[in-house]
Amino acid sequence: MTDLPRLFGADYSVYVRIVRLVLAEKGVACERVPVDVFAEEGLPPGYLARHPFGRIPAFEHDGFRLYETGAITRYVDEAFDGPALQPVDPRRRARMNQLIGIADAYAYPALVWGVYVERVEKPARGGIADEAAVDAALATARLCIGALAEVMGDGPWLAGAALSLADLHVAPMIDYFVKAPEGAALLGDVPALADWWSRLAGRPSMTLRAG
Ligand SMILES: N[C@@H](CCC(=O)N[C@@H](CS)C(=O)NCC(=O)O)C(=O)O
Incomplete structure (x- = not known):
């Protein structure tokens, strides 16, 4: 069975929400992993290995790790079924x-x-x-x-x-x-x-x- 894609980030984030919107419009479920970039205690240990710039979101699908929202949303659109979200023309x-x-x-x-x-x-x-x-x-x-x-x-x-x-x-x-x-x-x-x-x-x- 294929693992659910994992989305790292927090609900307040504009960029995390962009990925959530794309997943929802595609009808793709995901596992949410909380990461609060503004937490007093700092980023979770190891997070910089996923995102060297320390931002949210980060994403993982079947071992494929990705950061940068525009790359994540284009990947989700192309790798999953559901309505196409990029014009062909x-x-x-x-x-x-x-x-x-x-x-x-x-x-x-x-x-x-x-x-x-x-x-x-x-x-x-x-x-x-x-x-x-x-x-x-x-x-x-x-x-x-x-x-x-x-x-x-x-x-x-x-x-x-x-x-x-x-x-x-x-x-x-x-x-x-x-x-x-x-x-x-x-x-x-x-x-x-x-x-x-x-x-x-x-x-x-x-x-x-x-x-
Ligand atoms: N270029 C990044 C931008 C992501 C970004 O700026 N995320 C904000 C939250 S909406 C963040 O992590 N801010 C933390 C900071 O500025 O230190 C992307 O496209 O994913």
């Missing part, structure tokens, strides 16, 4: 990869760290938001939302007619972003992306929280 696939690149390079730092963590999480822990940092992040966030909408084209999904890895990569970032009032307002200013978000947020995979 080279240009559509290039758009999907472009969207994932935008998400990693620009959206994650701005939407999640610059807006959500600063505006929502820091005050919830008794801290004070750095308003200059929020303003700077919002400017980048506006650019990101505009770029995603432009690359998306006619939709209804980010890479075209079918749900793809791009939707599932961007989703956890938007989910944190819209928890900040400025994030929700900014998304609302771009109707194509706001409509996409309502479509995506209602999928069963998106309601998975823990476990």
